[in-house]
Amino acid sequence: xxxxxxxxxxxxxxxxxxxxxxxxxxxxxxxxxxxxxxxxxxxxxxxxxxxxxxxxxxxxxxxxxxxxxxxxxxxxxxxxxxxxxxxxxxxxxxxxxxxxxxxxxxxxxxxxxxxxxxxxxxxxxxxxxxxxxxxxxxxxxxxxxxxxxxxxx
Ligand SMILES: Cc1cc2nc3c(=O)[nH]c(=O)nc-3n(C[C@H](O)[C@H](O)[C@H](O)COP(=O)(O)O)c2cc1C
Numbered sequence: 001x002x003x004x005x006x007x008x009x010x011x012x013x014x015x016x017x018x019x020x021x022x023x024x025x026x027x028x029x030x031x032x033x034x035x036x037x038x039x040x041x042x043x044x045x046x047x048x049x050x051x052x053x054x055x056x057x058x059x060x061x062x063x064x065x066x067x068x069x070x071x072x073x074x075x076x077x078x079x080x081x082x083x084x085x086x087x088x089x090x091x092x093x094x095x096x097x098x099x100x101x102x103x104x105x106x107x108x109x110x111x112x113x114x115x116x117x118x119x120x121x122x123x124x125x126x127x128x129x130x131x132x133x134x135x136x137x138x139x140x141x142x143x144x145x146x147x148x149x150x151x152x153x
Pocket of ligand 1: 018
């Protein structure tokens with residue numbers, strides 16, 4: 001049987017989203033799912049247009065509800081070129097802070113809105129972590145993945 005694969009794209013400012021991604025990747029490696037983590041930073045949008053496996057996007061939120069600085073070129077390029085992504089199945093783990101009430105987790109939400117508009121298919125329910133709720137994203141990320149996403153990989 002061909003092994004299961006998952007591409008994890010991380011958009012982070014201070015590394016929290018990466019920690020959550022790494023914990024999910026560790027769980028995957030122990031459960032026969034091959035993962036590749038790419039931190040978005042002037043990354044070519046080819047990673048999405050050419051991907052064959054399902055994709056997990058882990059993105060935090062900065063500025064006034066924006067994707068992290070390092071991911072802005074990628075996000076803007078994707079929006080500008082608007083490739084058809086109907087071959088993609090993707091899951092979303094967003095990070096934010098309810099203290100920013102009006103823009104809570106908009107970084108991740110911007111990615112889902114854009115991918116949906118490019119015909120990608122969402123798998124499972126997106127999760128939006130609230131940094132003010134007393135949990136750490138990496139504590140809840142694996143449970144979310146196991147209970148909502150794993151079956152679709
Ligand atoms: C300057 C600054 C701006 C932020 N803006 C928002 C925001 O608009 N909406 C939101 O939900 N969270 C916002 N956050 C919270 C971060 O998204 C949250 O702390 C997240 O866990 C950081 O993840 P990272 O380390 O992967 O970048 C902001 C944090 C900082 C420091």
